[in-house]
Amino acid sequence: MTGLEDLYREIILDHYRSPRNRGELPSPPAQRVEGFNPLCGDEVVVYVQVHDGTVTDIRFAGQGCSISQSSASLMSSAVKGKSVTEARNLIRTFKAMMSVHEARLGDSPEGDVSSNGSAEDGADAPATDPESLGELAALQGVVKFPVRIKCATLSWNTLAQGLDEAEQGIVLDA
Amino acid sequence: MTNSRVDQKVAPTMRTDSCPSDVDFSKLKGDFPILGRTVHGHRVVYLDSASSAQRPQSVLDAMDSYYQTTHANVHRGVYTLAEEADRLYEAARVAVGRLIGAPDPEHEVIFTKNATEAINLVAATWARSNLGHGDVVLLTDMEHHANIVPWLMLAEERGIELRWIGIDDEYRLDLSDLDRLLDGVKLVACTTMSNVLGTITPFAQIAEAAHRAGAVVLADGAQSVPHVPTDVTRLGCDFLAFSAHKMLGPTGIGVLWGRRELLEAMPPFLGGGGMIRDVRHDGFTANVLPWKFEAGTPPIAEAVGFGAAVSYLESIGLDAIRAHEVDLTAYAQSVLAERFGDDLKIFGPPGTVERGGVLSLAYRDVHPHDLAQVLDQAGVCVRAGHHCAKPLMRRLGVNATARASLYLYNDESDVDVLADAIAEAGTLFA
Numbered sequence: 001m002t003g004l005e006d007l008y009r010e011i012i013l014d015h016y017r018s019p020r021n022r023g024e025l026p027s028p029p030a031q032r033v034e035g036f037n038p039l040c041g042d043e044v045v046v047y048v049q050v051h052d053g054t055v056t057d058i059r060f061a062g063q064g065c066s067i068s069q070s071s072a073s074l075m076s077s078a079v080k081g082k083s084v085t086e087a088r089n090l091i092r093t094f095k096a097m098m099s100v101h102e103a104r105l106g107d108s109p110e111g112d113v114s115s116n117g118s119a120e121d122g123a124d125a126p127a128t129d130p131e132s133l134g135e136l137a138a139l140q141g142v143v144k145f146p147v148r149i150k151c152a153t154l155s156w157n158t159l160a161q162g163l164d165e166a167e168q169g170i171v172l173d174a
Numbered sequence: 175m176t177n178s179r180v181d182q183k184v185a186p187t188m189r190t191d192s193c194p195s196d197v198d199f200s201k202l203k204g205d206f207p208i209l210g211r212t213v214h215g216h217r218v219v220y221l222d223s224a225s226s227a228q229r230p231q232s233v234l235d236a237m238d239s240y241y242q243t244t245h246a247n248v249h250r251g252v253y254t255l256a257e258e259a260d261r262l263y264e265a266a267r268v269a270v271g272r273l274i275g276a277p278d279p280e281h282e283v284i285f286t287k288n289a290t291e292a293i294n295l296v297a298a299t300w301a302r303s304n305l306g307h308g309d310v311v312l313l314t315d316m317e318h319h320a321n322i323v324p325w326l327m328l329a330e331e332r333g334i335e336l337r338w339i340g341i342d343d344e345y346r347l348d349l350s351d352l353d354r355l356l357d358g359v360k361l362v363a364c365t366t367m368s369n370v371l372g373t374i375t376p377f378a379q380i381a382e383a384a385h386r387a388g389a390v391v392l393a394d395g396a397q398s399v400p401h402v403p404t405d406v407t408r409l410g411c412d413f414l415a416f417s418a419h420k421m422l423g424p425t426g427i428g429v430l431w432g433r434r435e436l437l438e439a440m441p442p443f444l445g446g447g448g449m450i451r452d453v454r455h456d457g458f459t460a461n462v463l464p465w466k467f468e469a470g471t472p473p474i475a476e477a478v479g480f481g482a483a484v485s486y487l488e489s490i491g492l493d494a495i496r497a498h499e500v501d502l503t504a505y506a507q508s509v510l511a512e513r514f515g516d517d518l519k520i521f522g523p524p525g526t527v528e529r530g531g532v533l534s535l536a537y538r539d540v541h542p543h544d545l546a547q548v549l550d551q552a553g554v555c556v557r558a559g560h561h562c563a564k565p566l567m568r569r570l571g572v573n574a575t576a577r578a579s580l581y582l583y584n585d586e587s588d589v590d591v592l593a594d595a596i597a598e599a600g601t602l603f604a
Contacts, residue, residue, distance in 0.1 A: 003214065004547070004548060013603070040559045064543075065543035065544050066541060066603070145547070
């Protein structure tokens with residue numbers, strides 16, 4: 001079971017058993033975005049509320065494995081109260097941590113991912129040091145289990161879409 | 175139509191004078207090289223044959239030998255290699271047809287890419303010539319996506335109506351309303367064994383009622399043909415679809431069997447070489463059966479491997495394989511019940527009569543993905559997910575299950591390793 005300890009760290013199991021920010025928010029005003037992992041049938045619904053450039057509240061719902069659920073819980077704790085810019089940086093850093101391995105496997109959708117490849121993007125250059133991820137670094141072990149990377153990134157991709165929609169002012173009809 | 179090159183290497187563990195009851199299943203693992211592999215320091219315990227089975231050495235040898243000594247394109251050449259390739263390809267067709275009791279295997283067995291393509295062939299040819307707006311196709315709640323999506327595509331394209339036979343509380347088809355459901359139905363497309371529940375459907379009964387109602391009947395035999403003796407006449411189907419890779423053969427080849435008069439009346443499927451008799455500037459004439467439906471260079475080596483797989487299965491006997499799987503399913507049911515009680519649920523019919531060796535598991539609240547991950551660490555291969563049967567998963571009220579499926583090379587020790595690994599998952603996610 002040695003290999004599994006890298007995957008199922010205590011922090012991950014804790015967030016799986018006692019998820020933070022699980023639930024729903026009224027939409028509108030919150031953005032409600034659904035994410036699916038067609039490979040395993042997992043689904044996540046992220047509710048993100050943005051006010052004056054800040055993520056004022058976030059909840060997630062849906063069903064999934066311990067990795068997807070704990071990642072959603074860790075994500076919600078990490079971005080709540082942060083500016084949208086900080087949240088986007090965190091998404092980029094987290095996905096870089098997950099996709100370094102994907103790129104090595106030739107499985108990267110972006111193709112140009114490297115440990116600091118997105119630092120050239122300009123003004124919004126993210127912090128790319130995984131040390132800055134705090135508790136989220138517990139998910140680093142997932143990269144050793146390539147099939148599970150999509151479980152870990154599901155809620156993050158869904159949040160990114162929610163932030164895009166919030167900034168574009170898309171509000172779904174109630 | 176003999177195929178000595180392939181037959182020579184069949185089933186090394188079999189005694190030449192054996193009848194099915196003499197088979198020593200405990201020795202069969204030795205025929206399958208991949209089962210000698212280790213993963214994470216443990217021997218591979220392969221419990222995913224419902225998804226794709228493994229191949230015995232005789233199948234690998236047959237394909238290897240074909241490429242090393244015989245290969246040429248079929249149906250074209252007059253030289254010796256081409257003539258031999260042709261003979262092997264057609265011999266495989268007859269061998270496969272014989273396994274399912276096809277009355278006229280030379281004409282009725284169509285090689286396709288897989289079972290999915292076989293069903294799509296019927297949807298693209300028979301259904302397009304026979305179904306129009308408002309015509310009804312009857313499916314069941316336990317179909318694989320391969321036997322749902324082609325019909326949904328026709329529903330979108332030309333407005334056919336889909337009806338569904340439901341399932342009861344013991345995971346069988348609910349036939350209480352069958353006559354009403356069949357009213358006005360043009361096609362019934364139904365699995366013979368669920369890839370999620372293991373349920374063996376009462377197909378012959380459904381086919382008889384469907385024929386009384388004037389419907390044509392398609393059987394998705396992908397799960398049952400590898401495991402249960404099959405006779406298309408007794409089954410009462412008009413079409414039967416199945417894949418080689420679930421029955422010890424290679425990937426890339428499957429079968430559509432159809433009744434000859436239906437196949438004769440159907441337009442061709444894909445257009446190209448091999449499927450024509452004549453091509454002019456202003457049209458073409460289709461070839462005769464079965465080549466009318468086999469455009470382009472077919473999977474020749476795969477057909478040879480498929481033939482060798484059929485020889486291997488026949489040398490053991492489908493009756494003996496079925497009996498072995500019934501015993502092993504009963505053993506698994508009792509071991510899992512004894513060790514895990516109500517913590518472990520099997521989605522499928524109780525007992526062993528109305529089911530095959532497909533065990534879809536839910537263990538406490540451990541997500542199937544997590545369960546499969548822990549099992550992998552012990553070398554145990556199970557599938558976690560929706561098993562390409564999302565309407566059924568919704569009916570079951572779950573997103574996913576972990577599915578262990580048994581075949582002739584599995585034994586009680588495999589089930590014991592599975593149970594030990596499930597217990598480890600229980601400790602980790604306590």
